[in-house]
Amino acid sequence: MSSSQSPKSPKGPESPRSPASHGGKAASPEPSPAPPAIVALSAEEIREAGILPGAHWTEQPIEQVDDDGASTIGSIASTTASLTSTIFEYRTVHGRTYHGEIGNAESWEPNDQRHVDSLDIFHHTFMLSLGDKLFLSPLEKNKIHKVLDVGTGTGLWAIDFADEFPNAEVIGTDVSPIQPSWVPPNVKFELDDCNREWTWNEDSFDFVHLRMLLGVVSNWSDIFRNAFRCARSGGYVESMVSSAFFRSDDGSVKKGSALEQWHSIFWEGGKKLGRTFRVLEDDLQKKAMEEAGFVDIAVKDIKIPLGAWPEDKKLAEIGLWWKMSLESDLEGYLNYLCNALLGWTTEETAAYCAHVRKEWNDPNIHSYVWLRVVYGRKP
Numbered sequence: 001m002s003s004s005q006s007p008k009s010p011k012g013p014e015s016p017r018s019p020a021s022h023g024g025k026a027a028s029p030e031p032s033p034a035p036p037a038i039v040a041l042s043a044e045e046i047r048e049a050g051i052l053p054g055a056h057w058t059e060q061p062i063e064q065v066d067d068d069g070a071s072t073i074g075s076i077a078s079t080t081a082s083l084t085s086t087i088f089e090y091r092t093v094h095g096r097t098y099h100g101e102i103g104n105a106e107s108w109e110p111n112d113q114r115h116v117d118s119l120d121i122f123h124h125t126f127m128l129s130l131g132d133k134l135f136l137s138p139l140e141k142n143k144i145h146k147v148l149d150v151g152t153g154t155g156l157w158a159i160d161f162a163d164e165f166p167n168a169e170v171i172g173t174d175v176s177p178i179q180p181s182w183v184p185p186n187v188k189f190e191l192d193d194c195n196r197e198w199t200w201n202e203d204s205f206d207f208v209h210l211r212m213l214l215g216v217v218s219n220w221s222d223i224f225r226n227a228f229r230c231a232r233s234g235g236y237v238e239s240m241v242s243s244a245f246f247r248s249d250d251g252s253v254k255k256g257s258a259l260e261q262w263h264s265i266f267w268e269g270g271k272k273l274g275r276t277f278r279v280l281e282d283d284l285q286k287k288a289m290e291e292a293g294f295v296d297i298a299v300k301d302i303k304i305p306l307g308a309w310p311e312d313k314k315l316a317e318i319g320l321w322w323k324m325s326l327e328s329d330l331e332g333y334l335n336y337l338c339n340a341l342l343g344w345t346t347e348e349t350a351a352y353c354a355h356v357r358k359e360w361n362d363p364n365i366h367s368y369v370w371l372r373v374v375y376g377r378k379p
């Protein structure tokens with residue numbers, strides 16, 4: 001299933017910093033223990049979860065669906081780094097690359113160029129979804145000096161935040177070195193596993209931001225406990241996640257359809273990985289923030305259509321961007337979960353993806369997901 005290969009397409013040789021200790025606190029310089037091997041779901045587990053077999057999707061006839069959502073957006077140039085660090089020894093699963101074993105996270109998400117492009121498109125989509133905002137917390141500009149973006153991905157949020165807050169120092173962390181090297185002077189990126197005990201000093205940050213860490217965080221209580229310790233008094237923490245559950249108010253997402261199956265694939269996959277995708281359903285952000293001691297917690301749920309079906313023009317635009325963001329690397333979002341965990345062949349995953357695309361493009365199917373932003377203040 002997996003093998004390492006030569007360094008590939010990080011955006012620049014200077015971008016990643018080694019996993020570091022922060023503020024003089026003791027870090028663990030030794031490599032993390034090897035992650036436990038992930039075992040695929042058994043046939044019984046798959047049946048019990050109501051997940052249809054991969055062959056089901058290859059047997060269903062389907063019209064040809066356009067597959068070039070990403071190419072219309074354009075891709076971002078990448079350069080090949082000369083670093084020989086193991087950081088760049090990505091695993092491969094059915095032709096896609098995944099980050100190496102920093103920390104104990106076996107990632108379900110690829111880190112190759114196609115996925116990087118998808119994350120960049122998603123950045124625009126997320127902002128659009130929040131009404132052209134980067135965050136919803138009531139931040140006062142003159143009080144924001146130091147900011148942490150956990151699981152920063154391609155770092156666009158950190159870069160845009162740094163542009164908007166030129167007097168703040170913004171640090172983006174990730175286990176994958178997929179951030180650009182040319183960034184505003186007040187941004188830096190570091191390699192860090194958010195599931196390990198944070199080594200930042202106490203009371204360091206005025207804002208801690210966590211966006212779309214579904215299937216990433218192994219313990220949401222630990223994350224917010226760490227965020228609480230590292231936040232300054234008066235500082236904010238904000239977390240945004242989407243649901244993996246495609247709903248419809250008119251029953252147009254039918255049982256046994258590709259969209260109806262989506263959440264079972266992600267929920268069962270998350271269970272197997274030990275990193276849940278049911279963050280919104282289990283209200284984990286709010287619960288963990290309360291547990292940690294944050295106050296003035298606000299929860300905002302936003303209904304996100306998939307596709308251009310809403311009559312409202314703004315909603316239709318948001319729906320198109322979500323569809324396009326997911327379609328730009330649909331196979332990437334599903335490859336690991338379907339192939340490695342469910343045991344599907346590449347052809348079966350591709351057939352399932354084709355059915356998903358067809359349903360998103362069907363104007364009679366009015367699917368949507370919930371997006372949830374939760375923020376709170378350290379007293």
Ligand SMILES: C[S@@+](CC[C@H](N)C(=O)[O-])C[C@H]1O[C@@H](n2cnc3c(N)ncnc32)[C@H](O)[C@@H]1O
Pocket residue numbers: 099103105107109119122123150151152153154157173174175176192193194195210211212213214216
């Ligand atoms: C869905 S992406 C979200 C990226 C970014 N927050 C955004 O909203 O654009 C999830 C990110 O989490 C990173 N990630 C996965 N496991 C991680 C870990 N244990 N610690 C830190 N980052 C991790 C992945 O490499 C990926 O970049």
